[in-house]
Amino acid sequence: MLLAVRDLTVALPIGGRLVPIVESVSFTLGAREILGIVGESGSGKSVTSLAVMGLIDVPGARVSGSVRFRGRELVGLAPRAYRALRGREIAMIFQDPMTAFTPVYTVGRQIDEQIRAHQKISRTDARARTVRLLGDMGVPDPERVAGRHPHQLSGGLRQRAMIAMALSCNPALLIADEPTTALDVTVQAQILDLLRGLRREYGSSVLLITHDMGVVAETCDRTLVLYSGLVAERGPTGALFAQPGHPYTAALLDSIPPLHGPRPARLPSIPGSPPAPAERPAGCPFAPRCVYVQDSCAVRPPLVACGEQDVACVLPAEGRPLPPRFVSEMRA
Amino acid sequence: MVMSVLRRLGQTLFVLFGISVLVFLVFFATPGADPTARIAGRNASPETMARVRVEYGFDRPLPVQYARMMEKLFVTRDLTSYVNRGQKVVPEILEAAPVTVSLVSGAALIWVVLSVAMGMTAAALRGGWVDRGLMMLGLVGISIPVFWLGQVVNLVTQSRYHDSWLFSWVPGLGYVPLTEDPLGWFRALVLPWLTLAVLFVGIYSRVLRADLVAVQSEDFMRTARAKGLSPVRVLLVHGLRTSMITFVSLFGLDFAQLVGGGALLTEVVFGLQGVGRLTYQALSNLDLPLIMATVMYSAVFVVIANAVVDMLYLFLDPRVRDGR
Amino acid sequence: MTYRVGRGQVLRALDGVSLAVRPGEVLGLVGESGCGKSTLGRCLLRLVQPSSGRVVFDGTDITTLPERRLRPLRQDMQMVFQDSYAALNPRRRVGDLIAEPLRVHPAPGGGRRSRADIAARLAELMDLVGLPQAALERYPHEFSGGQRQRINIARALALSPRLVVADEPVAALDVSIQAQIVNLFMDLRDRLGLTYVFVAHDLAVVRQISTRVAVMYLGAIVELGEADAVLHHPAHPYTAALIAAVPEPVVRKEGLPPPLRGDVPSPIAPPPGCRFHTRCPVVRDRCRVDPPVLHALADGREVVCHYPLAGE
Numbered sequence: 001m002l003l004a005v006r007d008l009t010v011a012l013p014i015g016g017r018l019v020p021i022v023e024s025v026s027f028t029l030g031a032r033e034i035l036g037i038v039g040e041s042g043s044g045k046s047v048t049s050l051a052v053m054g055l056i057d058v059p060g061a062r063v064s065g066s067v068r069f070r071g072r073e074l075v076g077l078a079p080r081a082y083r084a085l086r087g088r089e090i091a092m093i094f095q096d097p098m099t100a101f102t103p104v105y106t107v108g109r110q111i112d113e114q115i116r117a118h119q120k121i122s123r124t125d126a127r128a129r130t131v132r133l134l135g136d137m138g139v140p141d142p143e144r145v146a147g148r149h150p151h152q153l154s155g156g157l158r159q160r161a162m163i164a165m166a167l168s169c170n171p172a173l174l175i176a177d178e179p180t181t182a183l184d185v186t187v188q189a190q191i192l193d194l195l196r197g198l199r200r201e202y203g204s205s206v207l208l209i210t211h212d213m214g215v216v217a218e219t220c221d222r223t224l225v226l227y228s229g230l231v232a233e234r235g236p237t238g239a240l241f242a243q244p245g246h247p248y249t250a251a252l253l254d255s256i257p258p259l260h261g262p263r264p265a266r267l268p269s270i271p272g273s274p275p276a277p278a279e280r281p282a283g284c285p286f287a288p289r290c291v292y293v294q295d296s297c298a299v300r301p302p303l304v305a306c307g308e309q310d311v312a313c314v315l316p317a318e319g320r321p322l323p324p325r326f327v328s329e330m331r332a
Numbered sequence: 333m334v335m336s337v338l339r340r341l342g343q344t345l346f347v348l349f350g351i352s353v354l355v356f357l358v359f360f361a362t363p364g365a366d367p368t369a370r371i372a373g374r375n376a377s378p379e380t381m382a383r384v385r386v387e388y389g390f391d392r393p394l395p396v397q398y399a400r401m402m403e404k405l406f407v408t409r410d411l412t413s414y415v416n417r418g419q420k421v422v423p424e425i426l427e428a429a430p431v432t433v434s435l436v437s438g439a440a441l442i443w444v445v446l447s448v449a450m451g452m453t454a455a456a457l458r459g460g461w462v463d464r465g466l467m468m469l470g471l472v473g474i475s476i477p478v479f480w481l482g483q484v485v486n487l488v489t490q491s492r493y494h495d496s497w498l499f500s501w502v503p504g505l506g507y508v509p510l511t512e513d514p515l516g517w518f519r520a521l522v523l524p525w526l527t528l529a530v531l532f533v534g535i536y537s538r539v540l541r542a543d544l545v546a547v548q549s550e551d552f553m554r555t556a557r558a559k560g561l562s563p564v565r566v567l568l569v570h571g572l573r574t575s576m577i578t579f580v581s582l583f584g585l586d587f588a589q590l591v592g593g594g595a596l597l598t599e600v601v602f603g604l605q606g607v608g609r610l611t612y613q614a615l616s617n618l619d620l621p622l623i624m625a626t627v628m629y630s631a632v633f634v635v636i637a638n639a640v641v642d643m644l645y646l647f648l649d650p651r652v653r654d655g656r
Numbered sequence: 657m658t659y660r661v662g663r664g665q666v667l668r669a670l671d672g673v674s675l676a677v678r679p680g681e682v683l684g685l686v687g688e689s690g691c692g693k694s695t696l697g698r699c700l701l702r703l704v705q706p707s708s709g710r711v712v713f714d715g716t717d718i719t720t721l722p723e724r725r726l727r728p729l730r731q732d733m734q735m736v737f738q739d740s741y742a743a744l745n746p747r748r749r750v751g752d753l754i755a756e757p758l759r760v761h762p763a764p765g766g767g768r769r770s771r772a773d774i775a776a777r778l779a780e781l782m783d784l785v786g787l788p789q790a791a792l793e794r795y796p797h798e799f800s801g802g803q804r805q806r807i808n809i810a811r812a813l814a815l816s817p818r819l820v821v822a823d824e825p826v827a828a829l830d831v832s833i834q835a836q837i838v839n840l841f842m843d844l845r846d847r848l849g850l851t852y853v854f855v856a857h858d859l860a861v862v863r864q865i866s867t868r869v870a871v872m873y874l875g876a877i878v879e880l881g882e883a884d885a886v887l888h889h890p891a892h893p894y895t896a897a898l899i900a901a902v903p904e905p906v907v908r909k910e911g912l913p914p915p916l917r918g919d920v921p922s923p924i925a926p927p928p929g930c931r932f933h934t935r936c937p938v939v940r941d942r943c944r945v946d947p948p949v950l951h952a953l954a955d956g957r958e959v960v961c962h963y964p965l966a967g968e
Binding site for chain 3: 211212273
Binding site: 053055059083084085086087088091092094096099100101102103104113114117118149151152165 | 459550551552554555556557558559560561562565569570573574648649650651654
């Protein structure tokens with residue numbers, strides 16, 4: 001197992017007290033696997049990824065639980081040891097490649113910098129590798145692109161350069177935090193294609209953070225659904241999309257307007273909005289918005305097996321799982 | 333890049349021309365006041381008046397007057413102060429300028445180095461007692477009036493403790509030219525430098541710290557850390573250069589206005605015959621040619637400094653180069 | 657309403673666009689960033705002055721109308737923006753924000769609206785957009801993104817407009833909230849008989865709400881027609897590629913179609929011939945030199961392509 005996260009809890013100080021943003025999140029990621037973490041804004045998906053990277057630097061924040069990377073415990077790891085790991089064995093790409101590159105240096109220089117931070121090689125060798133990486137990422141005329149500043153490139157090229165930088169030291173794990181959200185759909189399709197190819201070409205595992213169920217369906221082997229900082233459901237992507245086990249997953253999928261088949265007169269929507277971390281209910285966090293809510297939801301449900309998935313809901317435990325999802329398979 | 337530099341130079345020349353016209357008009361073409369009388373000084377004899385009128389072409393149209401004035405300032409350099417017994421104005425300024433430039437450059441070097449060090453340390457140790465201590469120190473520096481500080485320094489080093497081993501090296505007040513005696517130059521100026529720098533160290537370290545703290549939350553700083561770079565490298569390579577914009581703008585303006593005469597108080601306290609002090613004397617004597625010359629001189633510096641700052645931007649931020 | 661715009665000096669955000677919005681319809685404007693859909697939306701309300709061409713609203717040419725004569729018409733045309741927070745002054749209470757257009761514009765019979773009339777209208781608007789009356793006393797930051805967008809909609813509806821231009825109104829919202837707002841837009845149209853121009857990059861959202869769809873690429877409309885026809889049987893290769901690129905929340909056994917190559921070219925120097933030819937998967941020689949014009953197909957939709965994929 002490449003990455004095993006168990007009971008990860010991240011608490012940040014808000015208004016004078018520690019509020020758990022992410023609570024008891026557990027998941028595993030195998031070699032050459034793509035795991036999607038989906039959730040709406042405030043679900044704690046980005047905080048989870050930053051915790052794995054050891055990049056939570058809010059003064060007074062507390063990270064507990066266990067993050068094991070290749071058998072090595074990362075929670076509480078000394079900063080120097082973490083630094084040697086970051087960028088070399090675990091790399092990260094971010095949502096907006098415009099703001100994620102330092103604006104005053106050329107893209108090539110920033111990639112060189114990462115290579116040289118982890119390996120003792122000359123400037124010329126580093127640049128040669130940078131250019132090769134850019135070329136591998138499908139950047140046309142990589143030599144010229146390496147000499148350009150971030151603002152001189154298109155969004156798609158910038159994100160390709162970002163991915164090239166992340167892959168520059170051949171990391172075993174790539175964390176991609178909303179890598180396509182700032183991009184147009186046709187460019188998004190290109191970048192997702194690139195990410196899917198990484199495990200083949202580089203043998204990398206990918207942790208893909210996104211809010212877009214469509215991106216998950218097309219890209220990930222397994223999926224973890226977060227709601228309000230807690231795991232709602234996790235399991236193989238195919239099973240999870242075919243028969244969601246958690247009412248939240250089901251409702252979220254239903255609320256996406258379909259691109260094919262008949263148009264619904266009204267979109268099934270979820271009433272209300274997710275609770276703020278400080279106001280999270282003691283029981284199931286989704287209960288106030290759930291159509292299946294009942295008395296037993298007042299106690300926080302543990303993850304139980306339901307089909308191929310693990311679901312944090314009382315329904316499967318009571319032997320009343322949700323029905324399979326109706327999907328119209330009409331495609332042009 | 334070359335084009336934008338050339339364009340900026342052209343603009344600079346144009347601005348300088350504009351300022352010279354403006355200054356000329358303010359001093360010599362104010363309606364209802366005879367410039368002749370003002371140049372000749374109070375209680376000038378009719379002969380002097382007549383000579384001045386012919387010499388400056390005040391009986392000719394304005395453009396001619398302007399040309400004559402600029403000629404006297406820049407070409408023949410024989411603009412004469414009548415108040416001050418026929419003293420030539422331009423050489424006087426040229427004599428004072430090295431003093432001021434020496435004073436301000438040394439102080440600038442000190443304040444830049446110290447404030448970058450303080451600002452970076454404070455930003456790196458944000459929230460800790462070192463940060464709070466340094467920023468408090470900066471605030472103290474800002475609040476101390478420079479003339480008071482100078483007087484105290486003089487009191488301590490020139491009289492009270494001058495004979496102690498600590499301050500026996502301090503020379504008497506006044507300037508020693510660099511070309512004559514470099515060590516003497518340094519010894520004469522080191523205390524004025526420090527005195528003048530204190531205020532700016534306070535301002536600049538606080539400005540830099542604020543900008544560095546603001547830049548910490550930028551996405552690219554997180555990327556830099558995610559690359560596995562050391563905190564020092566993240567701060568120095570990725571943070572500092574992007575937060576230098578305010579710093580550089582402030583520096584250009586402050587440096588120029590100090591060289592242009594703004595270091596008056598320090599010059600007076602330490603008995604340095606600089607431009608500031610010259611301006612002050614000219615003002616108290618209503619020595620019009622001298623006032624105009626010093627105003628032109630300081631305007632030149634401010635405009636040039638601004639141009640230099642703009643070029644620095646081009647270097648600091650490639651987005652400016654592309655006009656974005 | 658006819659509309660034509662174009663010829664900026666350096667950048668033609670829009671180039672020779674003509675379209676009509678019919679009363680009671682929802683016209684969706686889709687396209688990727690830089691295609692000019694937002695600019696077009698703003699031109700319709702004359703928030704942006706077109707450099708040439710005409711915008712005719714209900715028989716009146718508003719392109720050159722002086723602001724004074726435009727003002728009465730502005731009551732009939734309102735806009736809802738993407739960023740629900742930036743559109744609301746954070747220092748004013750929601751009630752004041754929504755009441756502002758009511759105070760500025762005269763009542764239908766002339767003269768100012770009375771305090772009681774405004775209060776009654778505010779209460780009515782809160783009901784319309786599904787917010788509690790107590791919301792009027794609170795400040796914008798106290799609301800979630802979805803609720804703030806409801807406030808923006810209430811403000812846009814205050815003067816009972818006939819045309820509402822919505823610029824990416826749900827793009828910044830989470831999916832579950834997005835569905836609420838899309839439903840609200842549809843309900844309001846049915847109840848108030850509104851006409852929408854709905855600008856969005858999300859094809860699925862546009863299909864859900866629109867009766868007709870205009871697909872834009874590099875400042876020009878490439879395809880225009882009934883929503884279902886355009887999105888189920890696209891005639892323009894760009895429309896087809898756009899639809900294929902949308903990730904759908906369905907796990908498919910078969911492989912994904914190969915994505916469109918390259919980036920959108922710079923609008924400052926659009927390619928010669930067909931604008932899309934640099935990325936078109938079915939490009940032919942003619943497309944590189946001969947710019948196609950908007951023409952109607954047999955099924956009534958219009959397309960800018962020499963070799964449309966469907967409709968003939």
